[in-house]
Amino acid sequence: RKEVEQDPGPFNVPEGATVAFNCTYSNSASQSFFWYRQDCRKEPKLLMSVYSSGNEDGRFTAQLNRASQYISLLIRDSKLSDSATYLCVVNADTGRRALTFGSGTRLQVQP
């Protein structure tokens, strides 16, 4: 089983749509959670951290369910510029400092 699992997609949605991505992680000791965005052939960029209480940043809302080991990202009012791969990322408190990445969910927003 992968440490971080995501639906690879692609999710093809029209502009203005609301789209949700889910992610599950296997290590219950995980402490920090993030969503990164990666454009084609570019580096990952931090989109937002994910907190237990849930958090929102403009059109983006992230949720964490520790009991189910589940993370979600909701994008409202999709823009063409949101087209990218969204990476679910976890940092386990095992002494390792490394981030563990999911394989990503590809989003294509269409006009």
Add this chain to the structure above:
Amino acid sequence: NAGVMQNPRHLVRRRGQEARLRCSPMKGHSHVYWYRQLPEEGLKFMVYLQKENIIDESGMPKERFSAEFPKEGPSILRIQQVVRGDSAAYFCASSYRIQETQYFGPGTRLLVL
């Protein structure tokens, strides 16, 4: 304040040659991480270094791969006797402190012919 810098951005090597990838962290950052991304896959951790020390190399292949982060100069990821399977994008990230946000460089795309 420049971000994380990596060079070269693209590197072509023939099987058996050596590849050297360089990473300069953001100013003030002393923690460096190397990740590898194979085509159509997620990033996989390779090694974590602080100045002059390898802290965690649990993701590094046992042979041919080595990394350093000297007191002066960039961090270097070195791959000896490259094989076609080494073709990938290699990303470096840096952070100011442990467990703080990691910022990624633009990556080096290695192609082994």
